[in-house]
Amino acid sequence: MEGLTAVHSRIAEIQNRILTFASASSTSTAAARSAAWAGAASAAGLTGTTGTAAAGAMATGATATAGSGLEGQVVAAAQRYLGVPYAWGGTDPSVGLDCSGLVQRVYGDLGIDLPRTSSQQATAGTPVAGLGEARPGDLVFFDNSSARPGIDHVGIYVGDGKMIAAPQEGDVVKVQDVGTPTLIRRVLPASASAASSAATGGAGLAGVPYADLFAAAGARRGVDPALLAAMAKVESGFDSTAVSSAGATGLMQFMPATARGLGVDPSDPASSIDGAARYLRQLTDRFGSTDLALAAYNAGPGAVARAGGIPPYAETQSYVRKVTSAAEAYS
The missing domain is CATH 3.90.1720.10 (endopeptidase domain like (from Nostoc punctiforme))
Structure with a gap:
């Protein structure tokens, strides 16, 4: 009392x-x-x-x-x-x-x-x-x-x-x-309740590596956490030490110049995921759709601008399909 x-x-x-x-x-x-x-x-x-x-x-x-x-x-x-x-x-x-x-x-x-x-x-x-x-x-x-x-x-x-x-x-x-x-x-992710559930280990991101980081970054940047998780799966298979033949590194596969421009440490999962969320938010605002933002993340904003849509690159078109499909599975 x-x-x-x-x-x-x-x-x-x-x-x-x-x-x-x-x-x-x-x-x-x-x-x-x-x-x-x-x-x-x-x-x-x-x-x-x-x-x-x-x-x-x-x-x-x-x-x-x-x-x-x-x-x-x-x-x-x-x-x-x-x-x-x-x-x-x-x-x-x-x-x-x-x-x-x-x-x-x-x-x-x-x-x-x-x-x-x-x-x-x-x-x-x-x-x-x-x-x-x-x-x-x-x-x-x-x-x-x-x-x-x-x-x-x-x-x-x-x-x-x-x-x-x-x-x-x-x-x-x-x-x-x-x-x-x-x-x-x-401003919050389209399914704020789902993002919150994911942050506590529920819903579609349960068991996904770095689920808490995807949920937190998604909330900060107004990006669907499921989409971020899908990008990580396609980019690196959730491997924070991954290095591509082109020189992209980390969980979200940042090229060195892009990472420097965003102030991202690609080897740090938290920094990499937050940087990817911030960059994807910028690309979505610029191009007006998730598919075009994903294409720009893969092929570069210039390629999307020149093509006036998803560039006619097999790799980029496959990337957009794979990420979109994985995001649906995590939602």
Whole structure:
């Protein structure tokens, strides 16, 4: 019972600090509000680097519904910033966050890199057809300014038609209705729950060498872990010491120049897998499809660009088929 009493006491302390900050927000300048938040957040452990999602949600009355696995991690990470004041251009939660600063910070906490602005973030990941198809952790984007066309606001979908967002000057990060978004993007792998299961040894990657590394890299870079595992199988047969006749090395068979350009150590499985995921993400964004990205990984981006599709090389065409087939088996 003593432990439970301590938890209730801690929650009450955080609630009081947030209420004190809210009171300061209504009567002081922006600078004073930021100072009030910084003091309250630091003392309460709600700066985004410590504290708990549960305490943050309870302190603000949030009732957002999280998904499971990676989806739930995104929502939990976002909940840690509830109550942080809005600050245009803000990326530091001890001072304030704007909408895209919040999104970048939340995904950064999970090791996933996103661009800085909402318009740039609107090109990340893959499109979601509509709110009915949205999953927790998806990004919802809005064009709110008639005077300036284009995306100018973003929030993190948490389920049940709600999002966590940094709305506007004078407000704070909070849970609110999504309304009608202009577009929705999924930054997590297409099957986040499957990726999460793979990370714990379940589903299609159970028993696959380096399954945890494939799952982690896939989550960071927005690439299907099954696809990464399939590439490793075809490239090296999961042999981290493999060396091809052309000089490609390691688990993911990087040529020396490509490895140097990406800052990858081909002999280190973790570095090799993460580098492959990062490179495949770049190729997918450039060419617009997984098949073309795989072809570019095998034959080089220049060959795909010159061919206007998968190059007419038997090796490359076979590579794309083999990787795709293996990925389906692992999914």
